[in-house]
Amino acid sequence: MVDLAKRQNWIALLAKAPATKLEVLVSRIENIPEYRFLRSPETGLTMIRGRAGGVGQVFNLGEMTLTRCVVQLFVNQPEPNTGFGYVGGRSHHHAELAALCDGLLQHSDWHNIINQQVIEPLNAITMASKEQQQARTAATKVDFFTMLRGTHSRFATDV
Numbered sequence: 361m362v363d364l365a366k367r368q369n370w371i372a373l374l375a376k377a378p379a380t381k382l383e384v385l386v387s388r389i390e391n392i393p394e395y396r397f398l399r400s401p402e403t404g405l406t407m408i409r410g411r412a413g414g415v416g417q418v419f420n421l422g423e424m425t426l427t428r429c430v431v432q433l434f435v436n437q438p439e440p441n442t443g444f445g446y447v448g449g450r451s452h453h454h455a456e457l458a459a460l461c462d463g464l465l466q467h468s469d470w471h472n473i474i475n476q477q478v479i480e481p482l483n484a485i486t487m488a489s490k491e492q493q494q495a496r497t498a499a500t501k502v503d504f505f506t507m508l509r510g511t512h513s514r515f516a517t518d519v
Contacts, residue, residue, distance in 0.1 A: 362466050370479055374461050375447045377482045379454035385478045386457050393470075395460060398442065399430035401452035424448060429455035433463040441466050 374382065386392075408421040427450055433441040443463025445455040461478055464470040 367462070367465070370465055371444065371446070371458070371462055373479060373482050373486065374445065374458040376486070377458075378485070379447075379451050379457075381482065381485060382454065382457050382461075382478070385481055386461065389473065389477055392460070392464070393433050393435045395431045395433045395443075395463065397429070398432050399428065401427055401429040401445075401455045403427045403450045403452070425450055427452055427455040429459040431456070431459040431463055433460070433467070435464075435467050435469065 404426060405423045406426045408424050409418055410421045411418055425448065427447050429445045429452070431443045431445075433443060435441060441463040443459040443461065443466070445458030445460070445462060447454045447458055461474055464474045465479070
């Protein structure tokens with residue numbers, strides 16, 4: 361049985377990964393098992409909701425284009441694995457690859473292979489991207505400070 365939190369993390373990583381990087385990483389894997397679509401890639405809209413300050417009242421932020429896909433893998437086991445892929449945007453191929461990877465990650469024979477050849481490199485790409493963004497943000501940081509000028513300032517107090 362797959363840990364739910366780990367699965368949520370890899371599904372999120374696959375969804376947010378650049379489609380071209382995911383395609384390159386998956387294309388390097390040999391002997392990927394056959395699969396069929398339970399739900400072929402389809403594009404629709406989903407409502408994005410938010411909370412004021414992260415804890416306030418829920419409100420509808422707007423709609424977002426979403427593509428989803430569900431595949432069934434034929435791997436040597438009594439029950440075939442089902443993989444789900446949800447990605448922002450209209451990329452049917454991205455959703456298909458995400459679903460394929462999700463299904464393979466749930467199988468004990470394939471988990472380590474997909475984790476090493478797809479998930480870890482995507483995680484490294486994501487971390488590098490975050491570090492670059494943080495460096496760009498830090499470069500624009502401005503520190504504001506105030507300085508008391510003598511005792512004539514209306515903010516000065518005698519202690």
